[in-house]
Amino acid sequence: MSEMRLHGRGGQGTVMAAQMLAGAFVEGGKYASVFPTYGIERRGSAVLAFARFSDEPIREKTRVYYPEYLLVLDPSLLSKSDIYNGFIGGGTIICCGTEKDVETIRRFPVRPSRIAVVDGIRITVELTGTNITNVVMLGAFARATGLVPLEYLRTSVKEAFHGRILEKNLEALQRGYNETKVFDFEAERSDVRQEMVFEKEKYACEAPPETAYEAAWTLTNDRYLIIRTGEWRFKRPVVDRDGCKKCGWCQIYCPTHCIHQGEAGYYLPDLEYCKGCGICANECPAMAIQMKLEEDCK
Amino acid sequence: MIKVLSGNKAAAHAVRLVNPDVIAMYPITPQTPLAEEIAAFHADGLLDAEMIEVEGEHTAMSAVMSASVAGGRVFTSTSSWGLEYMGEMCMLCAGMRIPAVMVDVTRETSSIRGVCGSRQDIMSVRDYGWIQLEPANCQEILDTVLMAYRLSEDARILNPVLVAYDGFFLSHQYERVEIPTKEQVDRFLAPVAERHGTTFMKDKNLQFCPSISGLEFANYRYQSLQTLERVKSVFPEIEKEFEEIFGRSYGGAVDKYRTDDAEILFLTAGSAAGTIETVVDRARERGIKAGLARIKMFRPYPRQEMAALLDGRKAVATIDRSICLGWNCGHLHMEALAAVSDAAQKPLMLDFIDGIASTDITIDHIEKALAITRTALAGHEVQETNWLIWE
Ligand code: SF4
Ligand code: SF4
Numbered sequence: 084m085s086e087m088r089l090h091g092r093g094g095q096g097t098v099m100a101a102q103m104l105a106g107a108f109v110e111g112g113k114y115a116s117v118f119p120t121y122g123i124e125r126r127g128s129a130v131l132a133f134a135r136f137s138d139e140p141i142r143e144k145t146r147v148y149y150p151e152y153l154l155v156l157d158p159s160l161l162s163k164s165d166i167y168n169g170f171i172g173g174g175t176i177i178c179c180g181t182e183k184d185v186e187t188i189r190r191f192p193v194r195p196s197r198i199a200v201v202d203g204i205r206i207t208v209e210l211t212g213t214n215i216t217n218v219v220m221l222g223a224f225a226r227a228t229g230l231v232p233l234e235y236l237r238t239s240v241k242e243a244f245h246g247r248i249l250e251k252n253l254e255a256l257q258r259g260y261n262e263t264k265v266f267d268f269e270a271e272r273s274d275v276r277q278e279m280v281f282e283k284e285k286y287a288c289e290a291p292p293e294t295a296y297e298a299a300w301t302l303t304n305d306r307y308l309i310i311r312t313g314e315w316r317f318k319r320p321v322v323d324r325d326g327c328k329k330c331g332w333c334q335i336y337c338p339t340h341c342i343h344q345g346e347a348g349y350y351l352p353d354l355e356y357c358k359g360c361g362i363c364a365n366e367c368p369a370m371a372i373q374m375k376l377e378e379d380c381k
Numbered sequence: 382m383i384k385v386l387s388g389n390k391a392a393a394h395a396v397r398l399v400n401p402d403v404i405a406m407y408p409i410t411p412q413t414p415l416a417e418e419i420a421a422f423h424a425d426g427l428l429d430a431e432m433i434e435v436e437g438e439h440t441a442m443s444a445v446m447s448a449s450v451a452g453g454r455v456f457t458s459t460s461s462w463g464l465e466y467m468g469e470m471c472m473l474c475a476g477m478r479i480p481a482v483m484v485d486v487t488r489e490t491s492s493i494r495g496v497c498g499s500r501q502d503i504m505s506v507r508d509y510g511w512i513q514l515e516p517a518n519c520q521e522i523l524d525t526v527l528m529a530y531r532l533s534e535d536a537r538i539l540n541p542v543l544v545a546y547d548g549f550f551l552s553h554q555y556e557r558v559e560i561p562t563k564e565q566v567d568r569f570l571a572p573v574a575e576r577h578g579t580t581f582m583k584d585k586n587l588q589f590c591p592s593i594s595g596l597e598f599a600n601y602r603y604q605s606l607q608t609l610e611r612v613k614s615v616f617p618e619i620e621k622e623f624e625e626i627f628g629r630s631y632g633g634a635v636d637k638y639r640t641d642d643a644e645i646l647f648l649t650a651g652s653a654a655g656t657i658e659t660v661v662d663r664a665r666e667r668g669i670k671a672g673l674a675r676i677k678m679f680r681p682y683p684r685q686e687m688a689a690l691l692d693g694r695k696a697v698a699t700i701d702r703s704i705c706l707g708w709n710c711g712h713l714h715m716e717a718l719a720a721v722s723d724a725a726q727k728p729l730m731l732d733f734i735d736g737i738a739s740t741d742i743t744i745d746h747i748e749k750a751l752a753i754t755r756t757a758l759a760g761h762e763v764q765e766t767n768w769l770i771w772e
Contacts, residue, residue, distance in 0.1 A: 102555055105385045109557045115385065117555035140557075142655030144518075144550050146741050280748035281664055284756050286763055288733075288749070289771040 084137035085230075086147040090166045091156030092315065093128045096217030100156065101132040103243055104221060107235035108136045116141045128315050129160060136230070149275040150174065154224060156216045158184055158204065159317065159377065167193045173272030177227045177263075179203035179216045185266055196270040199227030201263040204317070204378065210251050210258075214317050218252045222259025233260055312339055316359030318374040320352055326371035333363035333372060386558040388551035391519040392458075392484050392544070393418035394558075395526035397428050398566040401482075402453035405433040405444035411461035411496050413486045413552050419458075430456075438463040442470035442483075449479045454530070457481070460548060461488040464502045468509075474541045475510030476601065477590060478608065480533040481541040482526065483511075487651070488548035489738060497739030498548035500651060500703040503679070504712055510605050512542040512612055513680040517636070517654040519556040522546050524629060527566060531619045534573035538615055540608050545679075547652040547702070549739055554652070561627055569626050609681040616678065634683035635690060636675040639665065643672025645754055646691065646728070648717055649700040650676045653735075653742040657700060660747045671751065682716060688723035696729040697721070698754045700747065700769075702736040710734075710766040729757055735769035746772055 091097030098119040105115035119132040133147035149169045155178035160166055170176075172194040178184060180200045188198055201223040203216035218240060225233050236256060244252050320333075327349055334342040334350050341356035342363065352363070364372040386394065396404070396419055404423075406416045422428040431448075435441045438459050445455035459467060464485050474481055485506075489499045503513060512532060516525040522544070529542040546552065567574075593601075617633050624630040638658050640646060645664075647657050654675040664671040674690055676683070691697055701711020708715050714732035721727055733750040736742040746769040757763040 102385060105555055105557075109383060109385050114557050115555075116557075117385070118550070119553060142518075142658050143744070144547075144554060144652040145656045145743050148743065148745075276663075276744070279663070279667055280745060281660070281669070281751035281755065282667065283752050284759075284761070285749060285752035286756055286761060287753070288767045288769055291768070291771050 084135055084139070084141060085151050086149065087134040087136075087152035087154060088147045088150040088166075089132040089134065089154045089156065090160050091130055091132075091217070092160070092214075092317070093130050094215070095130075095156045096215050097130050097156055098132045099243065100154070100217035100221055101134045103218070103236065103239035104134060104224065104231070105136070106239035106242065107221075107231045110235040110238055111231060113138055114141050116143075118144070118146065120146070128312075129163075152177065152224075152228070154220055155179060156203070156220050157214070157317065161187050164191060167191050169275075170195070171273055171275055173270045175199065175227055177220065177223050179220060179223075182264065194268075194270040194273070196268055196272075197227060198266045198268070199223055199263050200266075201259055203259065204376070206255060206258050206262065208376070210255055211248075218255040219259035222256040222261075223263040226260045226263040227265055233257075311355055312341075312358040313353075313355045316354075316357060317377050318359045318361065319354065319377055319380055320357065320359070320361070320363050320372045321375050321380070322349060322351060323371045323373065324349060326369050327367075328369045328371070330368065333367050336362050336366040338362060382560045384558055384560060385555050386519055386523075386560075387414075387553055387555050388519045388522045388546055389413055389415040389486070389553070390418050391523040391558050392526055392546075393422060394560050395523045396456050397422045398561065398563055399454070399456070399482075399527065399530050399570065400428060401430050401456040403433065403445060403448035404428075404430045404456045405435050405441045405448075406457055407435055407438045407441050407459065407463060411459070411463045411488065413458070413460050413548070415458050415484060415486065415552070419456075438467040439470055442467045442474060445481050445483075446470065446474050446477070446479050449481050450477075454534070455481050456483070458484040458486070460486040461496055461502050462491050465490055465505060468505065471506065471511065471541075472509050473590070475605065478539050478605065479541060480539050482529045482533055483541065483543050484526065485543055485545045486548045486552045487545050495738065496548075498550055499737040499739070500545075500547070500712070501737065503543065503545045504703050504705070506543060507680060507712075510540070510609070511680060512538075512540055512609070513678070514542065514544050515650050515677055515679055516544065516546050516551075517652055517675060517677075519551065519554060519558050520629070521631070522551065523558060523560070524623065524627065524631070527561075527569060528616075528619050528623055530570060531573060531622075532612065532616060535615055535619070536573075537611055538608060540605075540612070550652040550736075550742075565626050569623060612678075612681050613683065613685075632677065633686075634676070634678035635686050636677050637690070638673040638675070640672035640674055640690065642670055644670040644695040645672070645751065645758075646694045646697045647671065647673040647700060647747075647750075648676070648697055648713055649673070649702075650679060650713060651702060653700055653702065653747075656742060656744060657747050660744055660751065663748075664751060669751075669755070676713065682720070684720050684723070687717065687720040691717065691721045691728060692724035693726040694728040696731065696754050696758055698750050699730075699732045700736075700742060700750065701732055701734050702742070704734060704737065714766070729754075730765070731757060731763070732766045733769050734766065737770070740770050742769075 108115035158180040
C-alpha cells in the first residue's frame with residue numbers, strides 16, 4: 084500500500100483531485116481510498132487530503148502521517164515546514180511551482196528521490212483565469228510516478244466535468260503531464276514504523292494540556308486566537324495612486340476590514356490580513372485597484 | 382458496477398436501489414451530504430419516491446412513521462442534534478414497532494456546540510427500542526442499508542432499524558465500492574415486497590397509536606423486548622441470503638478478526654476496526670496474540686455472544702468513541718463490563734477513549750493502548766479508563 088498526502092488551498096479542488104485520482108486507480112482494477120480533513124476550510128486557507136492506493140483492499144480509516152508521496156497544489160505552501168511532516172525518505176514530491184522551488188524544498192530536512200514540478204498556476208491562469216490547479220497536478224502525478232495511465236485519469240476527469248469546463252480540464256491534464264519537469268536525487272528509502280510501540284512499557288496516557296478556559300466562566304480576554312488570513316491570498320490588491328480618489332469605498336467593503344487610510348490619505352490593505360478576495364477591486368468606483376498574482380509581486 | 386464512493390454516496394445508492402415510497406428529510410445542518418445525494422438521484426429520475434422536505438427532524442420522523450403505517454416503504458436520515466430533536470418521534474416509532482430505516486451519520490451532540498465526529502449521538506437512541514447496526518466501511522454501508530430493509534420489514538420483526546456510521550471517517554471517506562444491480566436488490570427484497578401495514582394483533586393488518594397504561598402498556602413493552610431478542614436469530618439468516626445473492630459475507634452481530642486464540646482482545650465499533658486490524662497483524666508478527674471483536678449490532682446487544690467471546694481472555698482493550706457520562710468510561714466498555722459478568726473467567730478490562738470530537742484513531746494510538754494493556758498484564762498498575770486523545 085502507498086500513502087499520499089495532498090496539500091492545497093480551499094477552492095483549488097484538492098479533495099476533488101484526490102477523488103479523481105482514486106477513480107483512476109480503481110478504473111485500473113486497483114484499490115484506493117481518499118479522506119479529506121474537515122474543519123473550517125474557506126477559500127484560500129490551507130487544506131489537506133489523504134489518499135491510499137494498493138493492489139489489496141485498504142483497511143485503514145485514519146489520516147496519513149508518513150506519506151510516500153506529497154502532492155502540493157499551491158507553490159506558496161512549499162515554504163511551510165508542516166507539509167513535509169513525516170515524509171518518507173526516498174519518496175516523491177510532486178508540486179505546483181517552478182524550477183527554483185526545487186531549491187525551496189531542498190532547504191527542508193526531507194530526502195526525496197524525486198521532485199517533479201509544473202508551473203500549474205501559470206497554466207490554469209492561461210486556461211481558466213483561476214488558480215484551480217487540481218487537474219494539472221493529476222497530469223503531473225501521472226508523469227512523475229508512472230503509477231496511473233493518463234487515459235484512466237481522463238476517464239475520471241470526464242466523470243467530474245461537463246461541456247466547456249471539461250475541455251479546459253482535459254487540456255489542463257495533458258499540459259500538466261507534458262510540462263512537468265522531473266529531478267532525481269540520491270536518497271535511500273527510510274522505513275516507517277520500524278518502532279514497535281506496543282513492545283514498550285507504558286503506564287498511562289498523556290494528560291490533557293491546560294485548556295484555554297475551564298467551562299464558560301473564566302475570563303478569556305487574553306487567550307483568543309488570531310488567524311492571519313493574509314496566508315490565504317494568491318492574488319493581492321494593488322492600488323493605482325494616480326487613479327485613487329481617496330473615497331474610502333474599498334474600506335467599507337473589505338470583509339476582513341483590513342484597509343486603513345495611511346500615508347498621504349491613500350486607502351491601503353494590511354497584507355497580514357488581506358485574503359485576496361478581490362471585493363475591493365470590484366467595488367472601487369474609480370477602478371483603481373488591480374488584483375495581481377502574488378508570484379508577480381515578489 | 383465498481384465505483385469510488387464516499388460512505389454517504391454508498392448509502393444513497395442503497396436507498397436508490399431499495400426505492401422507498403416516501404423519503405422525508407430535513408435538508409440543512411446537521412444533515413450531511415447524504416440528503417443531497419438522494420435528492421440528486423430523485424431529480425435525475427433515478428428514484429421514484431415521494432420526497433418531503435420537512436422543516437425539522439421531528440417532522441421527518443413523524444412523516445415516515447405515518448407513511449409506513451399506511452403501508453409504504455420509508456427512509457430518513459439525520460445526524461447529531463438532529464437525531465436528538467427527532468427523539469420523541471423515534472421512541473414512538475419503536476414503541477409502535479413501525480418498520481422504517483434511518484441512517485445516522487454519527488457525530489457529537491450539543492454540549493459545547495460542535496458537529497465533529499464521534500459515536501455520541503446514537504447513545505441516546507440505545508434505549509428507544511430501535512435496532513442499531515454499525516457498518517465499518519463504505520461497501521458495508523451500502524450492504525447494511527439493504528439488509529436493514531429486510532430486517533425492518535420482516536414479518537417476525539416489524540421494527541425500525543438505524544444504520545449508523547462514523548461522521549467524516551466514513552461519511553466522507555471515499556473507497557472502492559461495488560454497486561449491485563436493481564435485479565439483485567429486487568430479488569433480495571422479494572420476501573418483504575408484499576408488506577402492507579403492520580400489526581401487533583394476530584391476523585389483522587391494523588396499526589394504531591396506543592395511548593394506554595397499566596398491564597396493556599406493559600404488554601407492548603414485553604413484545605418489544607421479545608422482538609429485539611428475535612433479531613439475534615433472524616439477522617444471521619438475512620446475512621446468509623445476502624451472501625447467496627451478492628457474494629459478500631459478513632460476520633453477524635460481532636465481526637471477529639483473528640480472535641480464535643487471541644489473548645488480548647481489542648473491542649470496538651465502527652470505522653476504527655480496519656486500523657486496529659493492522660495493529661493486530663503487526664502485534665501477531667511479533668508473537669503477541671492479539672485479536673479484534675467489532676460490535677456490528679449495537680442493539681440488540683449481542684450479550685450471550687459477547688460473554689462467550691470475552692470469557693477466558695487475558696485482557697480486553699476497548700477503543701471507545703463515545704463517553705458514558707457518570708460512568709467515567711466509554712459505552713462499549715461499560716456494556717462489555719455487563720456482558721463479562723456472565724463469563725466464567727473474567728479478563729482484565731481496560732478502556733481507551735479516542736476519536737471523539739473528530740480526533741483521529743491512529744495506528745500509533747492503538748499501539749499505545751496495546752502497550753498499556755501489556756504493561757498491566759505484566760503486573761503493573763494502570764488506570765481502567767485511559768484517554769488516548771492527547772498522545
Ligand atoms: S475605493 Fe478605489 S478610489 Fe476609493 S479609496 Fe479605495 S482605491 Fe481609492
Ligand atoms: S482583496 Fe481587498 S477586499 Fe479582499 S481582503 Fe484584500 S483588501 Fe480586503
